[in-house]
Amino acid sequence: MPHKPFTIALSGKGGTGKTTTSSLLVRALISLGETPVLAVDADPNANLHEALGVTVRETLGSMREEAFTRHIPPGMNRHKYVQYRFRQALVESEGFDLVAMGRTEGSGCYCFANDLLSECMGELERDYHFIIIDSEAGMEHIARGTIGTPDLLLIVSDPGARGLRTIARIREIATQLGLPKEKIRVVFNQYKTGTAPVDIGSEEPIAIIPDDPAVEQADLQATPVSQIPADSPAGIAVQRLAEKIIALAKARQDQ
Ligand SMILES: Nc1ncnc2c1ncn2[C@@H]1O[C@H](COP(=O)(O)OP(=O)(O)O)[C@@H](O)[C@H]1O
Ligand SMILES: [Mg+2]
Numbered sequence: 001m002p003h004k005p006f007t008i009a010l011s012g013k014g015g016t017g018k019t020t021t022s023s024l025l026v027r028a029l030i031s032l033g034e035t036p037v038l039a040v041d042a043d044p045n046a047n048l049h050e051a052l053g054v055t056v057r058e059t060l061g062s063m064r065e066e067a068f069t070r071h072i073p074p075g076m077n078r079h080k081y082v083q084y085r086f087r088q089a090l091v092e093s094e095g096f097d098l099v100a101m102g103r104t105e106g107s108g109c110y111c112f113a114n115d116l117l118s119e120c121m122g123e124l125e126r127d128y129h130f131i132i133i134d135s136e137a138g139m140e141h142i143a144r145g146t147i148g149t150p151d152l153l154l155i156v157s158d159p160g161a162r163g164l165r166t167i168a169r170i171r172e173i174a175t176q177l178g179l180p181k182e183k184i185r186v187v188f189n190q191y192k193t194g195t196a197p198v199d200i201g202s203e204e205p206i207a208i209i210p211d212d213p214a215v216e217q218a219d220l221q222a223t224p225v226s227q228i229p230a231d232s233p234a235g236i237a238v239q240r241l242a243e244k245i246i247a248l249a250k251a252r253q254d255q
Contacts, residue, residue, distance in 0.1 A: 053224030059102025
């Protein structure tokens with residue numbers, strides 16, 4: 001019997017490394033045998049596909065608009081059509097699939113469309129062990145329920161005092177959305193050797209990802225960051241993070 005996938009949403013202010021961490025996490029989970037992984041790009045500024053080296057044909061946002069404006073093929077009801085298009089929007093790759101939410105603004109009420117999307121997501125979910133959501137700081141999709149409540153929220157932040165304020169703000173939003181404290185963990189990214197991460201109280205960050213020249217190089221050369229050497233500092237740190245996440249998922253299953 002397929003078990004419910006373990007959902008991880010990555011949040012944090014722009015440029016903190018959500019996309020980098022998401023893509024490295026997808027790769028690490030694949031390498032640890034947890035296939036298939038579903039990667040969800042929930043950032044309106046979608047670029048997770050680039051980090052993973054795949055092409056997105058269409059986003060759910062564009063599909064949603066179309067499903068309500070265009071002619072639906074004969075013999076298909078709207079529900080079937082949206083499901084069919086959802087499958088089309090899904091990019092299948094080795095060890096993972098990717099779907100991009102796209103932009104969500106627009107006029108009118110999209111409640112019905114959103115319901116259909118949540119349903120498609122629900123039906124899809126059965127195939128996956130892990131779902132990685134590269135999210136935006138506002139956590140709009142979580143708030144709207146399109147992608148459900150994550151099993152784990154990773155707040156990606158720089159390890160400085162500036163980052164702390166954002167961590168506190170995201171924590172507050174997440175708590176308001178009903179996420180229990182133990183499901184919210186901090187990831188410090190771009191940690192430079194010799195600097196002490198800022199004190200975030202009694203809680204330990206779940207991962208500290210070093211500032212890695214290989215990540216910078218991938219960015220400069222426009223190659224997928226998920227393809228940096230597995231033994232690069234960021235690769236190793238995310239691999240350890242993936243192991244911890246697998247342990248958390250296992251603990252949930254044993255409950
Ligand atoms: N650990 C790291 N080491 C070096 N550069 C990094 C690291 N993490 C992220 N970066 C760089 O920081 C920038 C922002 O990262 P990105 O993952 O796109 O952030 P976000 O998705 O949060 O906006 C990119 O140029 C990326 O290459
Ligand atoms: Mg990003």
